[in-house]
Amino acid sequence: MSIVAVGSIAFDCLTTPSGRADNILGGSCTYFSLAASYFTDVRVVAVVGEDFTTEHEDIFWKRKVDTRGIEHAKGKTFRWGGQYLDNLNEAKTDFTELNVFEKFQPQIPREYQDSKFLFLGNIHPTLQATVRQVMNGVKLTGGDTMNFWIKGTRPELLETLKVINVLLINDTEAKMLAMESNLQRAAQRVLSMGPQALVIKHGEYGATIFFREGAFGVGTHPFRAPALPIEEVKDPTGAGDSFAGGFMGYLASQEEINREVLKRALFYGGVMGSFAVERFGTERLQHLTREEIDSRFQVFRELTHLE
């Protein structure tokens, strides 16, 4: 089944220990949709400026991503510059130019509205809620957020969390949202805010999914997927969005969403995140095959499976 993804398209200027890249295509929606495109049909909703050319759009088309929801606005595309120095887990932002993204009002094309899966990327929670309202026939909504919204727009975010089925955030965001430093207790508190399931991403240590009692199955046991120890992380940008793309894309490809499916989705999330970081920008995500993906899925499986 198809999935609608709302988020940012950006041009990034990146410096990592492996080198530099200037003005390369990035943004949460870009990483998400390319990663998800290996599992299901993806339809994007985003805004770009006049510097976004057919050459850039071609990167989406080659992966059969539906770009009718990309609004072409007057001005420049969102630009972000950052560098990873000693710590590949955290970027130091050099500059953020919101440009056309500042006034982004997501418009969902009529043709998108039969999609049963929705991913609300990291945008203002009120915009997320508006999109969810338009997409009132969806079966499952995934969502992301970040420290900026957790701190700055908490009441709005708490409203939006009520309509998100699966929230995907990292450790720091979970603890900040829950105002609780113990991860297990933080997870329980976030689940009480609305989501039926919570995916907490641990960067190079994988991710854990926590379930609300009775949601998608029985019990409250969490489940953890590992991340592959990777010898050369060229560029960590987009790892979390690629994780979300693999996770949500796999879910959208399944008939039924139960805990076993969610667990496999967590593994596929890790797999797509691990591919993303092997090259600069979206390069690695543009030219994968499903065979490569499933073969790495097996490696992830063997990484933690006892005989």
Added chain:
Amino acid sequence: MSIVAVGSIAFDCLTTPSGRADNILGGSCTYFSLAASYFTDVRVVAVVGEDFTTEHEDIFWKRKVDTRGIEHAKGKTFRWGGQYLDNLNEAKTDFTELNVFEKFQPQIPREYQDSKFLFLGNIHPTLQATVRQVMNGVKLTGGDTMNFWIKGTRPELLETLKVINVLLINDTEAKMLAMESNLQRAAQRVLSMGPQALVIKHGEYGATIFFREGAFGVGTHPFRAPALPIEEVKDPTGAGDSFAGGFMGYLASQEEINREVLKRALFYGGVMGSFAVERFGTERLQHLTREEIDSRFQVFRELTHLE
């Protein structure tokens, strides 16, 4: 088969978000031996002062730990005070009084010398090497070290690493020892220093075991065991030593050491670490049953196993 453990016995003064405890029995050798005692016979080599009473020794005896290698010296036992504030992963040291531990010269009782397993706790690498030399009939030697020795006694440590089969350290120590910030590459570099296998402990994210090509089996694929998200971490002290105790204790209980056994040992390490932190000091490790341990082993297994 029995295992000889060399390390520290201490009295700890701890402050955690859950409360305080003063002068409670601690030390790497204590946590290690109690954790290992659920799997095999344990023989300890350590030094204590005159404040170490039969009441304290009784904690070892109750777990049938052989204490003939505990030297009773004139003076006071090693004392450590520390607190965990916001970050349960890292202690802030209030004081360290080495006392009798300062002049510790491990003496291996003749009755211990037929043991086939040896664990060299976190002491001066030259002392570790001396013990290994006396125990020249051992089949497998595990070892620990810390930043202090990595920085201060690097040449001596590099010598000792040549006689350690399995080194157990944490992320920071591995990166510091290898002088390399990428974990996968750091692991390869440490393995080139001597050990056949390297266990890197990730705290609340579990642990990874890396194998040298050809050691204990085929290939170089690492293996990762999760840690359980725990609702109430009362006291993180000794988690790493309890991990090592579970890991080494399980190995010593097995006829053959192959990769499957090492993988299961990694899970048992995580299990014992998870019990240790549930109560202050060694309290939880004193009164477990093998059934409780194996039941938690299953929980760990289910935490990452896909159907």
